[in-house]
Amino acid sequence: MAIDELLDEHEQSERVREWLRRNGSALILGIALGLAAIGGWQWWQRHQANQQSQAAGDYQAAVDAIQANDKSAAGKVQALPEGIFRTLAQLELAKSQVKASQNEAAIGTLRAIRTSDQALTAIVNERLARVLIDAKQADAALKLVATGDSLATLEVRGDAQLALGQREQARDSYNKALLKAEVGTPQRRLLELKLTEAGGTPPKTESQS
Template sequence: MAIDDLLDEHEQSERVLQWLRNNGAGLIGGIALGLAAIGGWKWWEHRGEQQGMENASHYQAALDAIASKDKQAEAKVKALGGGTYGALASLELARMQVDAKQNDAAIATLRGIKVEDPAIAQIVNQRLARLLIEAKQADAALKLVNNAASPSAIEVRGDAQFALGQLEQARASYSQAMTKLDVASPQRRLLELKLTEVGGTSAKPEAKS
């Protein structure tokens, strides 16, 4: 190997060493931060899984309390707070209250549900609207399902309109609900009876593309 080559290699190694002296602290700090970030993410991920398991356990305990008619059932449901678990447990609690002829309590339970999931919110509104109609509060029920889209919700809207003496609007709602149901749907027969009661005639289901 030539002397010039040795000098070049020595010069290059010196440059590398000098770069490490100048940037070594920052490099080590960056690695440390990266490891800390990975460790923090793992901790957060584990904590989320653990929290999810705890929530599921509390949810099941609330359902068991409802099924056994435990006096602490309502307290256990409330302890779940908002979110999906709390909403589902509250729906089950309201069903139990209706079965026990405690409609006022069921209305209070349903009104207390706060959930962002639109599918669950729709179920809550339908069940609450049905109870409000029975409680002679059809105007309040109508507000809950006024912009209904599903056949069941549209039917409830028709029930509220019928209770308010709005027969033309009820006919329109029942007819609209009918068009969204298959001919073989069990719900369709009941709708036909309701539609006849308000002076309407059966409508054909919507053509499916």
């Protein structure tokens, strides 16, 4: 090997050592931070998984209490953290309260639900509107379902309008709902009965013609 090549290698080695002397602590810190970030992310994932598992267990305990008519059910639901599990448990609790003719309690449970999910919000509003109609508060129910064009929303809107004596508007809502209902289903037959009650005539289907 030529002398100049040896000098080049020596010079390069010196440069590397010098660079390490100047930047070694920063390099070590960077590696440590990188390892900490990886470890932190793994810890966070485990933490989240554990929280979800705990929330799922608490949700199931709340549902079991609801189905068993346990007096502690409402407290178990209230103790759940904000999120999908609490919303589902609140819906289940409200359903059981309606079944037990505890309409005011069901109204309170449904009004306490907080969710940013639009689909869940629509379900909550529809169920709350139904309970409000049964509680002779159709005007409040109508405000909850004043917008939206899903079959369920249109049906509940028609129910509220009919309860308020708005028969023409109710017929319009039921007719729009019928356009979305499958022929031959129990839901469609119920809508046809409601439309008849509102003074309308159900449209004939192919099977009826």
